[in-house]
Amino acid sequence: MGEIIMPKMGDAMTEGRVVRWHKKAGEKVTKGEALLEIETDKVNLDLEAEEDGILDNIAFEAGAVAPVGAVLATVGAPGAKRAEKPAAAVAPAAAPVAAAEPAAAAKKPSGEISVHEKKTAEQEIPAGVAGRRRSSPLARKMAAQKGIDLALVAGSGPGGRIVAADVERTRPVSRTGATALAPAPGSRLPVLEAKVVPLTAMRRTIAKRLAESIGPVPHFFLTVDLDVTKLLQQREQVIEITGVKASVNDFIVRAVALALRSHPLVNASFGDEAITLHGDVHIGVAVATPEGLLTPVIRNADRKSVTDIATEVRALAEKARSRKLLPDEYQGSTFTISNLGMFGVEEFTAIINPPNAAILAVGAAAQRPVVDAGQVVVRDRMKVTMSCDHRVVDGAVGADFLRTLRQYVEQPLRLLI
Amino acid sequence: MSELTYRDAIHRALVEEMDRDPNVLIMGEDIGVYEGTFRITAGLLKKYGANRVIDTPIAEAGMVGTAIGMAMLGLRPIVEMMTFNFALVAADQILNHAAKIRYFSGGQVDMPMVIRGPQGAGVQLSAQHSQSFEAFYGHFPGLIVATPATPADAKGMLKSAIRGKDPVIFLENAALYGMKGEVPDDPDAVEPFGVSRVVREGAHVTIVSYSRMLVLSLAAAAKLAEEGIEAEVIDLRTIRPLDLDPVYQSVRKTHRAVVVQEQWKPFGAAGEIAASITETVFDELDAPVERVTGEDVPMPYARNLELLAVPHEEHVIAAVKRALYRD
Structure with a gap:
């Protein structure tokens, strides 16, 4: 008899929610058939049967949250009954990650389940x-x-x-609050309803991870004002020559990646026993989705061209918005960039995405008067703010990184060679 | 009011109109001496004589052509088709002449004629004799296409057809001839064309049909009610002119529609109605408009296959449940 187990779909995953059962208890299932859909913190998946048999012992109904490694149900010979209740029923609700992982591995008999990307008509x-x-x-x-x-x-x-x-x-809820313009003062304002929005697995994970970050991680912030006049001109040329609509942010990803090569302490993680210098440069790019923030990862961004980065960011962002992102596409970043420039935000501070040691918050590029050689001139300027984990990155280390970053951004030919 | 069969209601309409207007006459195959294959014209030859009740040769094109000439000169001819399948021989007369003479003459010449007879699937009438033609005739401007589902409508609408000035394709259904219903006795009670009717009210889904499919739809609605699904059933009554306003109004309430027709799905009346619903009340729809139709094959002769080829109550029920996302 095979057990259907809540799989571990990423380092941070401790539990998953059963979205719906495609099959009922007592129903005959065949190898390869989708049995149920689960929601993990980042993606929805179908779990498939890997042998023929009768689905039985459903321990988690639709809507229930099961810890990683929990037995969700069994697939066995007709009439076969499990001697004991599925282990899941007694597993602690919040089994620690470390404990749950071996359990999952141990309970997973030879290929009882397989996890495939959900195949829907969509x-x-x-x-x-x-x-x-x-x-x-x-x-x-x-x-x-x-x-x-x-x-x-x-x-x-x-x-x-x-x-x-x-x-x-569904009751009305506004996520941004700003998308709908408020009526002019004096007009009859509609009464806004109070409501409780249940946490999705994803929102729960975002909350947990960000609270973990701001709590134990001693943040400090460094802001620099960069001249992007040349970068914006160069971007136009790149688009004209290659036809790839690279964004300003794609150039920033490339600039940060190159700058990180010279500053291994910024491309690092703090651990209880040691600091890890990653070497590889994997840039997480924050993407807003209807469900919340996701950070798909551009791997080895320092070894990719701006246009390659642009193409990859576009594809991953699209997958993120449709919740098709796979764990290895959003895990393993060594540094993260968050850009709110497109919303007109001039500057802001971001919360570090653990276990990164830093995150760069990118504001909007805008024309501003600056003094150049005693003359007031109009230049394109952009403010970026780096949040640093002080346990790894000291003030001078962060400032030094930003100086290098400025060289790449303000002399953008460096990004193309 | 009297309780009459659909057959007797048509007979009564013919008698009343022939009594009322000496210009009304009827012609067809075996309608006089033999008194009609479906006995619609029983007793008429004896009562009105051979000048007004004319037995014709088996020559539909000639019958319709003759009637067109009569109508142009002020008579009010009724042509009985033994079944509407035979009218195909007269398609040129009907579509190219009857339907167009008023238009060709700049409105100077009316065409007060009726072509009536049964259509639709019966019991083992096979591929050539089981067809429905409402979508076919409904395609052509210049014609009126009536599809009565009740004895009262059969009488009232046939009287409108005989008294009017347009060529009317009056599509009876052989399977309905024995159906009984209350029919007004008043010889001047006529039913207008182009007025659909809500025959059962309901809040959950709109079922649109006509002719024999209305009977099916009402039976399905009764069964659905047992499950708590309240279907609103609409009888279109005429396919041309087509009155869909009550349908749109109903869909605004139910947000779901199922259209039921007896014959083939491609290019059928249900497709036209479904498209009109989508065009007009798109934002009201919560599900695609469902169509219930016959199978896309020539009608089989074998009874078991014939039963599989036509829509039944359970098909309507299934379509309603699809529209309600309850399947």
Whole structure:
């Protein structure tokens, strides 16, 4: 008899939620058939049967959260009953990661389960519209009337289509608060509802990791004002010559990656016993998705061209928005860049993404008057702020890194050679 | 009111209109001496004589052509097709002449004629004799296409057809001839064309149909009600003119629609209706408009296969559940 186990889909994963069972207890299943869908902190997956048999002993119904390694159900010969209750039922709800991992490995008999990327009809949509959520016309109309963001609504129809009933179940909630312009003062303001939004696994992970970061990690912040006049000109040329719409941020990714090569302490992680200097430069790029923040990773960004980075960032961001990102596409960063320039944010501070030692918060490029050789001239300027883990990066180390970064940004030819 | 069969309601309409207007006459195969294959014209030859009840040769094109000439000169001919499958022989007369003469004459010449007879699947009538033509005739401007589902409508609409000035394709359904229903006795009670009717109210889904499929849809609605699904059932009554306003109004309430027709799905009436719903009340739809239709094959003769080729109540129920995301 095979056990279906909550897999461990990444270092930070301690538990997963059962989204829905595709099969019922007592139903016959065949090898390769999807049994259930689980939600991990970053991605939704189908777990498949790897042998024929009868699905039984479902220990976690749809909606339940199961610790990594928990037995979710069994697949066995018809009539076969498990002697004891599935182990999951008694497993501690928040089993420590370290303990859960070997358990998962031990409980996973020879290929009882396999994890595949979820194959839904949605995935067959051409890349350009991969992030589109299906919804009925009525659902869209109702959502617009109620001020509901459809991206926050789970669809119960075929292929995940959002239907009217799904919108009815959802209460209006604004995630940004700024997207809808407030009515002019004196106009009749609608009464805003109070509401409780249950934490998704992803939101829970974001909260946990950021709290972990700001708590034990002693942050300090360094801001520099960079001249990006040349970089912006060069960007136009790159787009013209290659046809690849590289963003300013793609240039910054490249500049940071190259600068990190000269500053191994900034490309590092603090550990209880030692500091790890990573050597490899893997840049996490923060991407806003309807469910929250994801940081797909550009591996070896120091050895990739700006246009390669641009293409890769675009593809990963698209996957992030449609929740198709695989663990090895968002794990293992050594440094992270967060850019709110496109929202017009001039400067801000970001919270370090552990176990990185630093994060760079990039503001908007804008024309500003500056004094150059006694003359006031208009230049394109951009402010960046680095948050540093003081346990690894001292003030001077961080400042030195930013000086190198300035060289790359202000003499952008260096980024192309 | 009297309780009449659909057959007797049509018979009654013919008698009342022939009594009312001496210009009304009827012609067809075996309608006089033999009194009609479906006995619609029983007793008419004896009552009105051979000038007004004319037995014709088996020559549909000639029958319709003759009727067109009569109508142009002020008579009100009724042509009985033994079944509408035979009218295909007269398609040129119907589509190229009857439907277009008012238009060709700049409105100077009316075309007060009726072509009536049964259509649709029966019991082992095979591929040539089981067809439905409402979508075919409904395609052509210049025609009126009536598809009554009840004895009262059969009588009232046939009277409108006979009294009007347009060529009317009056599609009866042989399987409905024995159906009984309350029919007004008033010889001047007529039913207008192009007025659909809500025949059962419900909040959850709109079922649109006509002719015999209405009977099916009502039976399905009764079963669905046992499961707590309240279907609103609409009888279109005429395919041309097509009155979809009550359908749109209903879909605004139910947000789901199922259209039921007897024959083949491709280019059928259900497709036209579904497309119109989508065009007009797109934002009201919570599910794609479902179509219930016959199988896309020539009608089999074998009874077991024939039963598989036509829509049944359970198909309507299944379509409703798909539209409600309950399958």
